[in-house]
Amino acid sequence: MKRILIFELNWLGDILFSFPFIREVRRAFPSARIAVAVVSRYRGLFAGNACVDKVHVLSDSRGAGAFLEKVRFAREIAGEKYDACFFLKPSVSKGVMAFCAGVRSRIGFGGKRMFLTEYVKAPSENVHRARRLLALAGGFGGAVGDDTYEYVVPAEDPGKVDKLVHSAAEGGWRVIAFNPGGNWGAKRWPVENFICLAKGVLEKFSGVEIVVTGAKKDVGLAEKIVSGVGSERCYSVAEKTDLRVLAALYKRCALLVSADSGPIHLASAVGTTTIGIFGPTDPEVTGPRGVGKSVIVRERVDCKIPCYEEVCGEDYVCMRDVTVGKVFKAVCAELGGGNRDPGSSPG
Numbered sequence: 001m002k003r004i005l006i007f008e009l010n011w012l013g014d015i016l017f018s019f020p021f022i023r024e025v026r027r028a029f030p031s032a033r034i035a036v037a038v039v040s041r042y043r044g045l046f047a048g049n050a051c052v053d054k055v056h057v058l059s060d061s062r063g064a065g066a067f068l069e070k071v072r073f074a075r076e077i078a079g080e081k082y083d084a085c086f087f088l089k090p091s092v093s094k095g096v097m098a099f100c101a102g103v104r105s106r107i108g109f110g111g112k113r114m115f116l117t118e119y120v121k122a123p124s125e126n127v128h129r130a131r132r133l134l135a136l137a138g139g140f141g142g143a144v145g146d147d148t149y150e151y152v153v154p155a156e157d158p159g160k161v162d163k164l165v166h167s168a169a170e171g172g173w174r175v176i177a178f179n180p181g182g183n184w185g186a187k188r189w190p191v192e193n194f195i196c197l198a199k200g201v202l203e204k205f206s207g208v209e210i211v212v213t214g215a216k217k218d219v220g221l222a223e224k225i226v227s228g229v230g231s232e233r234c235y236s237v238a239e240k241t242d243l244r245v246l247a248a249l250y251k252r253c254a255l256l257v258s259a260d261s262g263p264i265h266l267a268s269a270v271g272t273t274t275i276g277i278f279g280p281t282d283p284e285v286t287g288p289r290g291v292g293k294s295v296i297v298r299e300r301v302d303c304k305i306p307c308y309e310e311v312c313g314e315d316y317v318c319m320r321d322v323t324v325g326k327v328f329k330a331v332c333a334e335l336g337g338g339n340r341d342p343g344s345s346p347g
Contacts, residue, residue: 001029001140005077005085005103007094008038010060011183012243012262013286015042016269017130018088019049019149024137025086026051035080037073037094044243048152054080070097077101087116088133107139126282130289150291151269157248164237164249166209174208174335176201177250177267179258180225181218184310187259189277189319191221195228196324197257200346201331202233208335211253213246213263214238255334257327259319260286268292275330279318280307295330297322 004025009015015038025034035054036046046052056076059069070093078101085098087108095115098106106115109122120139123132130147137144165175178198182188198210210233212222222236241249243266250256250267256274258264260281268274268290276288278298282305288294299321303314324346 001032001084001105003033003080003082003084004029004035005056005080005082005098006034006036007058007085007087007089007091007098008036008042009088010039010042012042012045013265014088014129015045016149016151016265016290017128018133019051019151019269020130020145020147021086021088021133021136022049022051024134024142024145025140028137028140028142035082037077042243045151047244048154050152073097074100077103086136086139088136107136109136126285128285128287128289148289148291149265149269150271151247151266153248153251153270154244157244158251160245161249161252164240164245165211165252166232166235174205174254175252176208176210176331176335177253177256177258178210178212178225179214179256179261179263179267180212180221181214181263182259182261186280186307186310186316187261187319188221189259189279189322191224192228193322193324193327194225194257196346197327197331198225198229198231198234200324200328201335202229202231204332205335208254209233209235211249212236212238213241213249255331257331264288265290268294273334275327275334277319277322277327279316279322280305280309282306293334295334297327297330 033053036052037056037058039060040057043055046055061069074097082103084105085103092114099115105117107118108116110119120136123135134144134147178194180194212225214222216239219238222238226236247266247270250272251270253272256267259277264274264276268288271292273293274288275295283296301318328346
């Protein structure tokens with residue numbers, strides 16, 4: 001294989017889970033030209049990836065314009081003359097585009113085998129997603145080895161964080177991040193818990209500030225936390241960062257507290273310690289596998305896990321049962337003893 005195209009997934013965490021597979025492709029074909037096709041909102045993830053030579057922007061538009069976008073994309077990759085492509089998820093439409101573009105070797109997991117020339121048996125659903133994707137390496141005889149992933153922050157990005165972090169000019173301050181959002185509500189830890197946790201942390205650690213991160217849809221959650229805490233040492237940068245700046249911000253942080261979400265994997269990828277609050281999802285399947293230390297906080301419940309029901313008949317007990325005190329204890333263990341005694345653990 002001399003010219004290879006990898007059709008990426010559509011979610012932040014899933015794309016990071018694919019990095020070990022891309023690394024294995026590069027190891028197996030060190031002189032090949034390797035490209036990825038990814039939706040525009042995640043193209044920045046590949047800015048520091050030395051295994052990737054080119055990024056194609058793949059449209060995720062729907063409706064009347066979608067067909068024309070697919071035709072345009074097929075023509076674009078036809079011009080690159082790829083001799084092989086990998087599908088990280090079965091997709092008939094992507095298979096059609098690769099076929100029409102003249103890509104001779106089309107490799108993916110068995111399932112929707114239409115337009116595939118080679119297929120690999122997918123591992124069990126109970127296997128971690130990163131290892132599951134890495135199994136595609138079997139399609140070219142590659143090794144299924146290390147499933148950790150890393151995002152290298154481009155040299156020009158750390159300076160952009162100085163405009164966001166209040167303590168940029170203060171020596172000795174530590175920044176921790178809270179990420180209260182998630183792509184569906186059932187995975188979110190209650191806002192009031194984040195507020196209580198923040199108050200306890202700021203009381204115990206005088207040299208710490210808290211930055212609340214999030215996308216546009218998370219602005220309301222972030223504002224509620226900042227307002228509830230009522231301290232200049234807790235502020236929001238929700239909607240103020242793109243992915244690259246967010247990664248650089250997390251790199252600056254001592255740790256991140258978050259539920260199972262894309263940002264927890266980004267923080268883990270840059271080497272930051274993450275405290276993951278898990279409820280309906282299984283950390284053995286979707287937990288952080290980045291180069292940063294991962295601490296998981298969860299409660300055992302009688303429900304079947306993983307659970308992907310957006311509406312819970314048990315009032316989201318798996319997340320609500322994770323107490324503030326338990327998360328606070330995990331934060332203290334990572335930050336050290338602190339220099340103030342808040343009296344008792346919050347929650």
